[in-house]
Amino acid sequence: MSNPTIHSLLFDPIRFKGGSKIATLEALLVCQPENAKFTIVTANPESWQHSGHHNMTIVRLPTIKVLSSAQHGAAYWINQLFYFVILLFNLCFMQKVDKLIGASGPGIDMPIYFLGKLLSKQIIQLIHGPVGNSRSIGYCLSNADHVFYLQSARPSMLTALNTYYQAKFRNIDASSLSSWVASHSNYHVFVNGISQQNWPTRCQMVLPTIFWCASLLKWKGLDKLITAAKLIHPTHPLIANVCFIRPKDISLPVSQAPQNISHFRWYEDPECLDDIRSKSNIFISTSTNEPFGLSILEALAAGMCVILPDDDSYWSKTLTDFQQCIKYKAEDPVSLCTAIYLLLNDRNMMEQLSQNALQVALEYQAESRYLAIAHCIEAPCEQPSSSALNPVNAERS
Incomplete structure (x- = not known):
């Protein structure tokens, strides 16, 4: 008996095209149409409209210019809350979503982490370059169910995790904990390709x-x-x-x-x-x-x-x-x-x-370089596994 088609929501709040979107689309195209379908909630529909994927629905994400460029502070959090409300509203009119995909980077993709917590959805994070150093980014990295990243991003990821754990846990060696989390089986290095x-x-x-x-x-x-x-x-x-x-x-x-x-x-x-x-x-x-x-x-x-x-x-x-x-x-x-x-x-x-x-x-070749990402997206849903990366559980084990 064949597995059901997995429906994933991909969140894209970046308003212009770039290499990371092209690479993400190539990865999605490796998925078999009978195994995966996607709803792309995007601030830049033009980047996705000629994808050639038969099971892809494009939904425009409204943006507030004065907020969308904010990288920290109150404006940043208001913008993330705004996007979260928009995503939650759109979910009310969609077929049941199985997985959430972030492709812009942890922190920028924060709204899907709010959704993941609220609705117990599995989160797949794609990282196409170095990430910023903040507690919020470290939080995302420690709560994603699967993280696929370019090798060049790893040092900055460890730094962000370290910053988060230093703030959250006073009596834990944050550096060792960050290395342990990033060596977990849910962390995967990938290399880009072309289909x-x-x-x-x-x-x-x-x-x-x-x-x-x-x-x-x-x-x-x-x-x-x-x-x-x-x-x-x-x-x-x-x-x-x-x-x-x-x-x-x-x-x-x-x-x-x-x-x-x-x-x-x-x-x-x-x-x-x-x-x-x-x-x-x-x-x-x-x-x-x-x-x-x-x-x-x-x-x-x-x-x-x-x-x-x-x-x-x-x-x-x-x-x-x-x-x-x-x-x-x-x-x-x-x-x-x-x-x-x-x-x-x-x-x-x-x-x-x-x-x-x-x-x-x-x-x-994209067909081999992105195969692990495609398999992860197509895999039958499991309970979100971020609890396995919880430092409290790690200390007890």
């Missing part, structure tokens, strides 16, 4: 063309590319396709786009991203310590020549300089210029990097 249906088109290798793709958040480093382009321009003007996402309702600094630079073409959140990428062939990453870099993986899968900073990011540690990529000194525009010159003046290197990039990308 076959979304595999990028092979890029052209005729005309050297730069491709940059990220949000305008300052740490994504668009300004570094612009500085390098201006340094190179007098001797070798660059042709570049710049695809950007403009963040909404955030207090973080952002770069300006578009800018008047010769031979630069600017695209704001284009629907034809794959086509633009395929007309380019040199991908430049300017992010600082990127937690993963899904756009880098997409570039590798398209056979692009990747230039990235030599830092502590996932791809910098994974790829080998002059074999699968070209590395430059992080925060150094002159070093970036040198890396660009190397490729522009060596067609054989471009061809070899392109071939090697494709081989690397083949190891990142």
Whole structure:
């Protein structure tokens, strides 16, 4: 007898598209439609509407601009309570929900923890990058039934757990307790991937063309590319396709786009991203310590020549300089210029990097990389297991 279809509610309060949403959608698509269906309550329906998943319902999440950008204090908690009420109201009109999924990060996904406690629902938390250091985030991490996280997020997760346990338990070694919780079987490391249906088109290798793709958040480093382009321009003007996402309702600094630079073409959140990428062939990453870099993986899968900073990011540690990529000194525009010159003046290197990039990308198939997440979502419901992570129970056992 087949298992019943699991209905999960995914909460998405972020008002703009990003790599974490793309990765989350890829993970959901690994689930079999007969085993899982989803209701996405989202502040950005456009990110989900062309998913191709047959069992996905999109519900718009209303936002209050003055509250949605708050990261702490009274405004933050009022906003979380507002979202909680909205979710509770929507549940009254939905088919029974079995599981709750948070994909924006603990703290941002706080309303599903309120719901989980109130309705005894299982909570699955996806973490796509470092988390903030707060007691509320530590609370979420200690109460989630399953936590799937990128390895780069682990140090910050331990810090948040430690902060929470230090405040909650006076006579417990918070650091040891945090390590114990994070080593629990409900904590799972994952690596991103790309599904076959979304595999990028092979890029052209005729005309050297730069491709940059990220949000305008300052740490994504668009300004570094612009500085390098201006340094190179007098001797070798660059042709570049710049695809950007403009963040909404955030207090973080952002770069300006578009800018008047010769031979630069600017695209704001284009629907034809794959086509633009395929007309380019040199991908430049300017992010600082990127937690993963899904756009880098997409570039590798398209056979692009990747230039990235030599830092502590996932791809910098994974790829080998002059074999699968070209590395430059992080925060150094002159070093970036040198890396660009190397490729522009060596067609054989471009061809070899392109071939090697494709081989690397083949190891990142979504169908295998997200299988553990899909199995967790599809699994028959159990009683929420967060009590197993309760330090009081741990001390008694």
